[in-house]
Amino acid sequence: MRDESEEEFDVFVMQTQPQLERALAGHLPGEIVGDAVAEALAYAWEHRERVLPMTNPVGYLYRVAQSRSRRRKQGLLPWKSDDTIPEIEPGLPAALAGLSPKQSQAIWLVHAAGMTHVEAGEAMDISASTVANHLGRGMTRLRTELGVDE
């Protein structure tokens, strides 16, 4: 019989898993994102009393997932899903990957994962203003690299 805490955690998973998957999809190779998410959620379950009340658990679990997946960062295969989006600049995935880690991470968390600067800052362990710095400079570099104006 499921107790109340399990039901509460299920709700938590429903709320956090999609954004966590999306956030990690910009940082980890595709083949290990699922594993990383599962590891992070398992950690969240084991530490649910501390994790669930957090104001930004996704940011925290994002770091947990990174830590737990670090040793699996072997393949670094490109995301096949990128090839299926006809409307993106062909060079965008490579240009993103060519940015500094912080810049690409900030761009991904804000624009792809929909985090606020504050949330992205918590996920990256930096301040919101620094997120903005990385974001602005990264986007400028992207535009320069891709030769686009907007």
Added chain:
Amino acid sequence: MTLEEQIHRMGEARAASVNTPSWRDRTDEGVGRKRWIGAAVATILLIGGLAFWPTTPDPGLEISNDRASSSSDEIWVPIGDVASVSHGAISDWHRSNDIAVVRSDDGQRELFTTVTRRSEVVDGDPTGVWVRDGYNLLIARDSRWQGHIEVRSAHLDVETLEQLAVTPSIRHSIETVADWIADQAPGADVVHVGTRNPIDLLVISTTDELTRRSAPGRDFIQRAGDALDLPIETNDLDELVSSLPQRQVDAREWRTIVDGLLGEERPQLFLVDFDVVFAPPVELSMTATVVDHNGSSSIRLDFNDADAAFKRARSSDINIILGGVTLIFGRASSAIDAGSIVLPARLLEDEAELYASLINAEWGNAARPPTSTARSTQTGVCAANPVPTDDVLDVATHIAFDRTPLDLDQDGIDDEMLIYDDVDGNWWLVAQLQTGWTNALDLGTPPTPPGLAMTSEGVPAGTDLDGDGQLEFFLSGYIGPSAALVTLRECELVDSFFVNEAPEGFGASFGVQIGLSADISACQGTSCATRVRCVGDVLTQELFFGVGPTDLPGSWATAEVRLDPSGVITTTDLPVRTVLPFETLDDPPTEATTGVIDCSP
């Protein structure tokens, strides 16, 4: 579709392709893995303990090994029935080259103290583990890799250590330790490595709580971990080492960097095998002498004016690392406050003499004058509420600017700034006040030309340009037009702008475009001016400083500008004029006009 929208689409597409397995299964697996890894670590503990078990226990630490036993696949570590030492008595942990379990004074807490001597690490079985509660330190050495793992983790609590101590174990490797660390401190960054002795590189991981205080450290570790990846490959490590600073680093430069990395509570320690990496508190000076310690040599440090030094220091911790040997690690304030301390490390006599001479050369009384007690009363803007560096400082590969004295907080005492690029090619500006406050700012792309130097000449450093109560600092390049204006806002550096090139038509001086939100009004510093104009259809406010090569005057269009929230601006136009560098624009406004600049096409 804008670039942002395209990235958003990428996020959607990638997320849709993620197949996340059940987290519940991972929980079960995690439990099993923890047990296995915990057992592995216990093996390390035992092997380390056996390897360095003393034939004659140090009289200062009573050791009982009655319960110690071992077999090929099962090992028990003694616990709970050993010596009684004062918890946190750092001077004790170095005493023995053995493994011990000690009980704190309150009788409630038990902890391991496993210490290996350097000579044994080099020449003997280099497998060992240090676990030091209170400092949450674990160091594992593995004979196969001759690697070096060090972790500080708030998750390594006493209970965990006890559990490790009684867990039957199996063979181990550094990989299993790393796994275990990841499990015990999932937010932590892993941690490596050195392939040769003396250690080439030591990177330390921290927990979430600690890394939050020192994101640069985390980033550094992240890069190291990414570069190395486990299992450790020699080539990878060589690559990593080769990417690190190779030149001899001046101890003072390193102190600045390490201070920034360590943050207020010095949660981390960084060791790179430079000859000297020495990060004592600010203004601390000392005299090092070699002393005999039961047949081995050690170093005694006598501090001058230590009390005053520590009152001013951000931290009472002191970390001294010389040639790969940790002489002091961690909190040593009580000993230092007393005026002297015998360093924990036991050394060969010639080693001790070498290190003592290095310490004296860098931090001895002759090299560093005694601390002025008058400074302890300073009241800089960030003195009362120091903010540790926690954002952007990275390990530098190239320090473009020497530490430049500038009175940033206008307290009458010179502070310091430096600019350097990190291993990723990003440029950082670091400001350090004499109060100990340090912060850094990402400047992004390299300045042009890269050989910049800061100058305080003619610079309105620490000036509240816009009257908002926050100080603006102005840094300029003496070779080219590169410049930066940074703002100290609630003890955090904020870049208002950073330019690499002068605007067209402005010669050697430079101008900076500032958005309306910058709200900079009358420029009151020396040789500065502002202008509002339309750039395309964007209303732009510009601020000009007359700093450039001293032999090249600049032509300026100048204006005093004030903006209000509704967008109404008040400008007082000044005639275009040629301004010699550092000339003060002291002409009073002649005519004020109020209106709205319409930038619409």
